[in-house]
Amino acid sequence: MITIRNISFCYPDGNRALNNVTIDVQKGSNVAVVGANGAGKSTLLALIVGLHNLMEGQIEIDGKAVGKGTLEEIRKKVGFVFQNPDDQLFMARVYDDITFGPRNFGYPPEKIKELADNALEIMKIGHLKDRAPHKLSGGEKRNVAIAAVLAMAPDVLLLDEPSSYLDPKSRRNFILAMEQLPHTKLIATHDLDLVLDLCDRVIIMNRGEVVADGAPRELFLNEKLMECSGLELPLSLQTRK
């Protein structure tokens, strides 16, 4: 589904964010990308949807290479939830924000309504649909941002720090909602307990490189690897260690 081959990326200020990264993500799988701050997680997700120009290597979604000519098609298939929901929400009403994507894709009004209602239902935020996004709490904004992406009916979900801003109950609702979704998911997060609950595979990154790739429980119990990657054992595993 997602094929990333030997990609490297350097920001204009000279910061080398990614170095020769190769990853394959199978259709329908839930894959987490973890690592310390500055490991390159967010850059990796941004490159998949073509927010930065790829310098080296290649990214393919369903066999289609990410590039200028294919961006529209790629963005229809891949939904990206930003790290900060304030960057994503800008319309006057939650409902308008959720229908923004489907309207851009030129769907008929009935389909737009169906997609929006479905997204509101999945995230359990129907009661927020007439509210102004800037007046919502951080957690509510996060749920709206996810619903706005779900309304685009993508095949792949890229989630950047999806559990930040969420209270424990909202976090649990988020995990339950994600478990039910058949989408292929690539989740960049620091929430290792969420990875244990939701993901069948984890990729550990450090200074722009993939340092480990495997089952979450197995990798998280590797003390040396975790320490070298600037990570700590998840809370739920600390008592079982």
Add this chain to the structure above:
Amino acid sequence: MSKLTDSLNKIQSLEELSDGSTVLHRIHPMAKMITTIFFLVVVISFERHQISGLIPFFIYPILMMAIGEIPYKSVLSRLLIALPFSFFAGLSNPILDSETAFILTGIPVSYGLLSFLSILLKTVLTVMAVLIMVATTPMDQLARQLVRIRVPKIFVMQLMLTVRYLTILISEASSMMNAYHLRSVKQKGIALDHMGTFLGQLLLRSYGRAERVYLAMKCRGFDGDYHFARSHSARTSDLIFCFGLCTSFFIFRWCNLRLIIGRLFGQ
């Protein structure tokens, strides 16, 4: 709550009113827009010394505010922002044009004073009409109607994005102000020494934020063309609303109502 957040809420409050469900809210946006434009043209068309003819037109905003359940305070407070501009624009009229038009209970009223009052009344009427339209019609519906009446799409999109970005800019400035005040407890405003850095930071932050918002829009299929939500199709009631009000404005403007009413009572 900081003053900036307070201002942001005030800006948003008028737009939030447009989510109402009164009869006026349900009228087709195009019908409201045509009626408002016709009202503005008719009000502006009065000669500069005609005041008495403008008075009957106050029925329109008062009636619409009542039907649309728009709080008088929210319209009048915004009217106060616009009034000083026309007040100072017309202030010189009584001085420059001091020729007496008529004597009212022994006090001479000049043509200059009449034109000054006329400017003020026209401002009150036109600003109120526009505010009523904004308070009863969602912003994107208004923008869609502007596109339909052939206003270039690029201007409409600029207007929409400016309105949207205003919220983001103010919330960014508000966060910075809060962070500043929490670390400079004794100071009331921003010190002059820090003003340059503050504004520079605000510019850089808002630029970065604008870029991230734009990227998020692109991720959701934005291709430079704003796709407005469609409104319901026009019904007979919308046509009656538009035609009825425009005809009333026409009668108020070109028929001498005072004379007709006077004759009726005279008989």
